[in-house]
Amino acid sequence: MKLLLTSAGVKNASIRTTLVDLLGKRIEECTALCVPTAAYAMSGGPGAAWRQISGRASTPMSDLGWKSLGVLELTALPSLDADLWVPLVQETDALLVGGGDALYLAHWMRESGLADLFPSxxxxxxxxxxGGSMAMAPQVGEEFVGWKPPAGGDAGLGVVDFAMFPHLDHPDLPENSMADAEQWAAALSVPGYALDDQTALTVVDGAVDVISEGNWRLFTP
Structure with missing residues (x-):
């Protein structure tokens, strides 16, 4: 997969241009599936999931002008035959993975079988x-443990080899200051990126690039 890991969606022209470059064609020519699962493990989850799907969230994702948009709810997939959803995932151009609880999302990516498809x-x-970005990390950090996995801990999927601290210096999140990011990073066993809402990371063939019209910082263990 080609990863575009954002703090708050496609918030500026630089991130949108990068998305188009990764897709290799205009957004209007591409199909997408929205994955709202992470939202359900947080307070007000059903409403947040609806806003993600309908494009009414403050994190632009579903409302970018896709040719077609479907919903892939991970908690439903274990009860379905694979041929009802796997071909659809394989044929779609983009997976739009919304925010919420990163560990809950990582759990259901494993349980649903979606994570098994990633290499292909x-x-x-x-x-x-x-949270849709954070779930791809080896760990999320204790500060972001809300829903607790059956095995405990703070392990994500480990698709990338770094962790992410989103919404850096957000005015409505006083606990997301740079000082808080430093404390978070100090406890990690992997590098960590702190990203504000104008920043994103791309990961293509293992190479990481930063796309930013804002503020960010890389911490190393």
């Missing part, structure tokens, strides 16, 4: 927002 989705663009 060579041309698919994964657009992560907040």
């Amino acid at each position: 989705l060579r041309d698919t663009v994964y657009l992560g927002v907040s």
